Amino acid sequence: MPTKTLPRAARAAFAVERGRLDNGLRVVVLPDSSSPVVAVAVYYDVGMRSEPEGRTGFAHLFEHLMFQGSANLGKTEHFTYVQGSGGILNGSTHVDYTNYYEVLPSNATELALFLEADRMRRVALTQDNLDNQVAVVQNEIRVNVQNRPYGGFPWISMPPVLFDSFANSHDGYGSFVDLEAATLTDAQSFFDRYYAPGNAVLAVAGDVDPGQVMTWVEEQFGDIPAGKVPKRPSFAEPPLAEERWAVVDDRLAPAPAVALAWRTPDPADLASYLPYYVLVEVLTDGDAARLQDRLLLKDRTATSVGGYLGVMGDPLDARDPTPFMVEVHHSPEVGVRTIVDSVDEEIDRLATDGCDAEEVRRTVARMTSRYLRDVDPVLGRATHAAVFEQQRGRAELVNDLPALLAEVTPDQVVAAAATLRRDNRAVLELRPGGAQ
Amino acid sequence: MTGPTRTVPSLAKPKALKLPAVSDTTLDNGLRVLAVRRAGVPLVEVRLRVPFGAPTGKGGPAHVAKASLLADTLLMGTDRRDAGQLARDLQAVGGMLSVGADADRLGFGGSVLVSGFPAFLELVAEVLTSASYPKHEVVGERDRLLQELAIHRSSAGVMAREALLARMYGSHPYARDLPLAEDVEAVTPAALRGLHAKRVVPSGSVLTVVGDVTPAKATAMVEKALRGWLPGSPAVVVPPAPAQQGRTALLVDRPGSVQTTIRFGGAAPSRTSPDYAATALANLVFGGYFSSRWVANIREDKGYTYSPHSGLDHPSAGSRFVAGADVATHVTAPSLLETLYELGRIATVPVGQEELDQARRYALGTLALSTASQAGLAGQVSQLAGAGLPLSWLREHSKALQEVTVEDVLEAAGRWLAPTALTPVLVGDTATVEDSLRALVDLELAG
Numbered sequence: 001m002p003t004k005t006l007p008r009a010a011r012a013a014f015a016v017e018r019g020r021l022d023n024g025l026r027v028v029v030l031p032d033s034s035s036p037v038v039a040v041a042v043y044y045d046v047g048m049r050s051e052p053e054g055r056t057g058f059a060h061l062f063e064h065l066m067f068q069g070s071a072n073l074g075k076t077e078h079f080t081y082v083q084g085s086g087g088i089l090n091g092s093t094h095v096d097y098t099n100y101y102e103v104l105p106s107n108a109t110e111l112a113l114f115l116e117a118d119r120m121r122r123v124a125l126t127q128d129n130l131d132n133q134v135a136v137v138q139n140e141i142r143v144n145v146q147n148r149p150y151g152g153f154p155w156i157s158m159p160p161v162l163f164d165s166f167a168n169s170h171d172g173y174g175s176f177v178d179l180e181a182a183t184l185t186d187a188q189s190f191f192d193r194y195y196a197p198g199n200a201v202l203a204v205a206g207d208v209d210p211g212q213v214m215t216w217v218e219e220q221f222g223d224i225p226a227g228k229v230p231k232r233p234s235f236a237e238p239p240l241a242e243e244r245w246a247v248v249d250d251r252l253a254p255a256p257a258v259a260l261a262w263r264t265p266d267p268a269d270l271a272s273y274l275p276y277y278v279l280v281e282v283l284t285d286g287d288a289a290r291l292q293d294r295l296l297l298k299d300r301t302a303t304s305v306g307g308y309l310g311v312m313g314d315p316l317d318a319r320d321p322t323p324f325m326v327e328v329h330h331s332p333e334v335g336v337r338t339i340v341d342s343v344d345e346e347i348d349r350l351a352t353d354g355c356d357a358e359e360v361r362r363t364v365a366r367m368t369s370r371y372l373r374d375v376d377p378v379l380g381r382a383t384h385a386a387v388f389e390q391q392r393g394r395a396e397l398v399n400d401l402p403a404l405l406a407e408v409t410p411d412q413v414v415a416a417a418a419t420l421r422r423d424n425r426a427v428l429e430l431r432p433g434g435a436q
Numbered sequence: 437m438t439g440p441t442r443t444v445p446s447l448a449k450p451k452a453l454k455l456p457a458v459s460d461t462t463l464d465n466g467l468r469v470l471a472v473r474r475a476g477v478p479l480v481e482v483r484l485r486v487p488f489g490a491p492t493g494k495g496g497p498a499h500v501a502k503a504s505l506l507a508d509t510l511l512m513g514t515d516r517r518d519a520g521q522l523a524r525d526l527q528a529v530g531g532m533l534s535v536g537a538d539a540d541r542l543g544f545g546g547s548v549l550v551s552g553f554p555a556f557l558e559l560v561a562e563v564l565t566s567a568s569y570p571k572h573e574v575v576g577e578r579d580r581l582l583q584e585l586a587i588h589r590s591s592a593g594v595m596a597r598e599a600l601l602a603r604m605y606g607s608h609p610y611a612r613d614l615p616l617a618e619d620v621e622a623v624t625p626a627a628l629r630g631l632h633a634k635r636v637v638p639s640g641s642v643l644t645v646v647g648d649v650t651p652a653k654a655t656a657m658v659e660k661a662l663r664g665w666l667p668g669s670p671a672v673v674v675p676p677a678p679a680q681q682g683r684t685a686l687l688v689d690r691p692g693s694v695q696t697t698i699r700f701g702g703a704a705p706s707r708t709s710p711d712y713a714a715t716a717l718a719n720l721v722f723g724g725y726f727s728s729r730w731v732a733n734i735r736e737d738k739g740y741t742y743s744p745h746s747g748l749d750h751p752s753a754g755s756r757f758v759a760g761a762d763v764a765t766h767v768t769a770p771s772l773l774e775t776l777y778e779l780g781r782i783a784t785v786p787v788g789q790e791e792l793d794q795a796r797r798y799a800l801g802t803l804a805l806s807t808a809s810q811a812g813l814a815g816q817v818s819q820l821a822g823a824g825l826p827l828s829w830l831r832e833h834s835k836a837l838q839e840v841t842v843e844d845v846l847e848a849a850g851r852w853l854a855p856t857a858l859t860p861v862l863v864g865d866t867a868t869v870e871d872s873l874r875a876l877v878d879l880e881l882a883g
Contacts (some may be wrong), residue, residue: 009724010530010549012477033807036451072442076727076736083446084794086801105801108449114445134737137763139695143742144760147695149590207451251692254586286532287511297519300576303583331583362528367550369530372477377809380467391488 010368011402012375016385016395017210021218024198025120028385028395029213030205032378038206039378040086040112042120043102045201046194047234048095048172054181057174060093061137061182066100067091068129070119075129078115085111095172095311096319097390106207110216113204117220117275120200123191125184135180141173149252151428154259154327155312161246162261162323164425167226169234186306195228203386203395206378237321239263244426251433255303257329258336259428260343262420263310266320268392272377274404275322275412277315280307281363282413283346286327290346290361291326299342301334316401317387324420327408336429360410368402390395438505438539452803453834458817459651461659462618466667467638469658470817472827479530480553480647480654481810481820482560484544486522487640487671488537489703490609492600493563499631501619502864503537505574506628506636507579510535510645511549512573513634520561529555539820541672547811550648557661558653564665567632574625582617585751589614592690592762592863599688599882600701600758600861608678610751637668641759642821645826654789664773671688677754679703683859687873687880689866696768696864697760698775702857704846705747707823713836714844715757720747721845721855722782727794730759730778738769738774752821756851765865769872772862775857777877783854786842 011208019027051058069076082089087104099118102112145151152173160169182336202221204213240263265272283291284307295302307326310318374380375398397404444469459471490499511533512519523615526533527551536543545878548556588594598614605611643662645654680703690697705712716724723730759779763771790806806831807813851857862873864882873879 007620010478010551034474035804036454037805037808072444076732079726080794081444083725083798086450086799086804088798088802088805089726103805105450105804107450107591108801109448110445111447114442118442132736132739136735136742139740139762139764140742142695147592147693149587252590254590255583286527287519288527293520296580297573297576300579303580303587329587331579358528362524363548365530365552366527366532369479369547370532372479372549373547373811376479377478377812 001161005172008177010075010372012372012399014381014399016398018389018395019214020215021197021222023222023224024196024229025221026199026201026389027217028389029208029210030381030385030398031208031210032205033126033207036106036108037103037378038109038112038204038208039101039103039382040109040116041088041099041382041386042205043201043203044098045199045232045390047093047097049167050194052258054178055186056170057137057172058177058178058182058186058190059098060172060174062093062187063093063098064133064137065125065130065187066119066123068133069126071122072118073115078119079404081111087112088315093172094317096317097387099383099386101379101383106400109204109208109213112214113220116202117141117224120195120197120221121224121348123187127184130182130184130187134182137174137179138176144342149250149254150257150430153248153250153257154261154428157248158259158261158323158325158426158428159311161244161428162263163321164237165235168237168321192227193295196229197224198229201386201390203382203389204283205382205385232347234423235321240424240426241299243423245429245433246426247429249431249433253430253432255329255332256336256432257327257430258339260326260340260425261423263282263322264322264324266425267318267321267322270363270404275408275416277309278360278363278367278405278408279322279416280309280315281367282350284365291343291349293347294342295328295339301338302328302330302343304329316384317391319391332432333430340427347420348415351414354414355410357410360408362415364405364408367405371401374410441716453597453645453831455517455807455827455830456813458477458653461655462640463659463662465638465663465665467662467665468638468642468821469645470654470821471645471654471816473648473650473811474646474813475648476562476810478550478648479547479810480550480645481814482544482546482548482556483814484560485642485646485818485822486542486636488542488635489540489672489674491672492609492675496609497612497616497619498622501615502623502627502631503542504615505578505581505620505623506631507535507542508538508577509569509574509628510567512577513568513570514562515568516562517860522563526556526559531556531559533560539613553649554657556660557657561661561665563663564636569625569628569632571625574628578620578623578763580746581620585617585620585864586612592693592695595688595690596699596760596861596863599686599798599863600859603683603686603859603861604680604701606678610677610753611673634668635671637661638665638756640671642818644814644818644821644872646810646817677703677751680857682856684880685860685862685877686880687866687870687871688863690863691865691867693863693865694765695762696765696786696862696869698771698880699861700759700775700858702756702852702859704852706755707750707825707829707833710785710850711844713833713847714840716748716799717792717795717837717840718782718845718849718853719748719757720798721791722778722849725795725798727798729782730775733778734761734763734771734774740771742763752823757858765868767875768862768864768869772873772876779853779855780856782849784850786846789842792840792842792845796837796840803834
């Protein structure tokens with residue numbers, strides 16, 4: 001029996017229309033004229049896991065290169081056109097996809113589609129621009145990792161403990177040596193291999209007429225050659241046979257931290273994956289959650305507690321294999337063993353004693369409101385629709401996810417907890433070297 | 437192979453900035469309630485601003501510590517519920533609520549499923565009128581805050597911000613926005629209860645509600661829930677910030693730092709000053725968006741940095757301009773050189789007309805984006821209200837932006853963005869960067 005369902009009103013109700021061009025480009029449109037703005041997002045089905053050995057960080061470097069010139073545009077023109085229309089833009093590289101997006105006043109919709117089509121058509125690179133972006137990316141790594149306490153913890157430092165294959169375990173930001181070794185030829189072959197229209201999803205959300213959007217899409221993208229669409233390899237790995245425990249030293253950090261990670265079931269199967277999503281929130285979503293209650297309010301052994309699914313913290317865009325992560329920052333006076341034991345005890349207690357329907361219901365209530373808050377802005381709506389369409393062919397999940405979350409039962413959450421054992425997890429201890 | 441050249445589509449006619457009606461009601465207890473209907477998703481966004489500036493003089497630093505801990509413990513218990521019960525009851529209605537203190541105010545930010553809005557308001561009312569600051573929780577949070585402060589202060593960005601504020605504001609309360617450990621250690625539960633009774637009052641406070649509920653209904657619900665929040669004495673008014681003068685560059689040592697964190701700070705005109713729109717556009721052309729000169733120079737041309745950015749912000753006692761970039765250590769002096777060049781250039785040489793028009797279109801377009809979600813709209817309404825401005829000010833600002841000329845930008849930049857009007861702070865590896873920096877600027881080393 002499902003738990004008591006949420007109020008009927010606790011869902012989104014956006015219209016979703018879709019189309020597909022002859023060259024394979026998938027298109028989803030979510031019209032909404034409540035504000036004169038539009039979000040345009042293009043998702044390419046390639047991420048850090050697909051970069052070749054010796055080229056760590058290449059997927060992300062390549063994302064930078066996609067702003068450096070395209071079929072009809074020179075360096076910086078992409079920015080100039082979007083911002084000069086009153087819009088904002090960015091791109092980001094994840095383990096399983098790379099996205100590019102802009103949010104603009106809706107009078108710039110056709111322009112935005114032109115800009116995205118122009119770089120899907122052809123990337124235009126020079127050695128100077130490549131050298132420049134290698135330097136920029138190195139500074140990005142300095143500011144976000146090397147010069148920052150807890151930089152890259154645990155998203156860069158956990159994968160090599162939890163996973164074995166190069167694809168799953170390497171540093172997606174990249175080594176400076178690999179970044180400097182990248183060539184224009186590498187860039188062109190990466191583009192040819194992964195940036196075909198059939199390997200992409202285009203999502204448009206906001207103040208648009210879907211018919212008009214499809215006409216523009218056909219005009220701008222229609223004559224891009226189909227190219228070859230790569231088959232996405234399986235990145236699956238066998239489960240851990242025993243506990244793994246590793247240590248990372250952080251010379252800038254003033255206090256210790258620890259991350260624990262398990263593997264979730266394949267996210268492709270939502271029915272078996274969503275109980276883990278609810279479980280991580282039962283354990284870590286704020287002061288009402290079990291680990292916060294134990295470590296922050298009762299024992300006072302931790303300074304912060306967090307948990308999430310996915311290497312980069314987004315449970316809804318993750319593909320197999322995917323970590324279930326718990327991260328605890330604690331005082332130097334508290335030993336790491338105390339923290340890990342407390343987490344174990346709480347998981348055991350959940351697996352053994354169970355949890356009641358009310359605990360699951362309230363957890364799902366807040367997950368729902370947080371999710372609705374994410375899809376309220378046109379950008380959040382477009383990005384969720386794009387990733388759902390790309391990975392599941394189900395852009396409609398933008399509306400339907402809350403109902404699926406409401407179907408998760410306490411028994412499923414308890415069963416998920418029972419799979420988080422000591423002998424199938426990875427622990428990463430961060431030892432501080434910073435001044436107290 | 438190059439394909440046929442394609443024409444860049446021109447923009448369709450822009451739509452006029454569409455602003456919703458804001459209902460504005462002052463309750464009997466003095467609380468001002470602003471409400472806007474924006475349907476979208478079935479949620480309600482709530483913001484509450486309580487004036488909370490530090491007093492001038494000796495009590496200032498202690499207030500910063502108390503305010504910080506008060507924000508951390510406000511949701512840790514009431515006369516009816518303990519921390520866990522509050523958290524569970526909030527979660528049960530899909531509610532999120534956080535509390536933070538800054539140099540001007542205590543701010544509550546929250547959102548909730550529309551079905552849970554009445555229950556959410558009851559919980560807000562309960563913490564406002566009967567937060568109990570239990571000893572166990574206060575002591576625990578105090579220890580936690582001390583550890584968090586140590587973590588914050590290990591970040592180069594926080595070190596730079598602290599040094600810059602201290603240098604810009606001297607003895608003004610804005611000189612410190614993170615509490616000192618010794619002041620935190622001295623805070624007691626009784627002190628928090630006293631501060632709450634005195635300062636967490638509806639007089640001068642503004643509550644903003646935006647979401648899938650009509651303004652009349654939202655206001656009536658707020659009134660019903662918060663009528664027991666009793667008025668108190670008028671808020672402390674933060675004295676005007678001191679006039680800003682450029683000061684000698686300060687270098688703060690962070691041995692082994694692989695980057696130097698560069699910040700420039702100075703005064704800026706308030707939103708209602710006649711030269712505000714021109715200054716806002718000057719900021720954009722200089723470094724306020726990606727298509728700016730500073731980004732083009734030190735990032736896209738030279739690769740010295742990932743994230744150069746400048747902006748204006750508006751604390752109540754005086755607006756300010758802050759520019760920042762984290763640059764690779766070995767190019768610290770060249771980065772400073774280019775930064776001084778770009779500041780000097782915008783302050784003394786007219787910007788190009790197309791450059792100005794491009795920044796103007798960006799400024800106008802992003803005004804529309806900023807109000808296009810429930811959370812964005814709630815933030816805008818609440819922030820403007822904090823400055824005593826209605827949402828419709830955005831329309832006036834939009835008009836002012838349309839009228840700014842090249843000459844206006846030159847005059848504004850000459851006044852506010854000139855290198856001599858700004859105070860530079862650098863946090864980095866002194867042993868490596870000091871000598872080359874001295875070739876460019878006078879330098880003080882932080883003691």
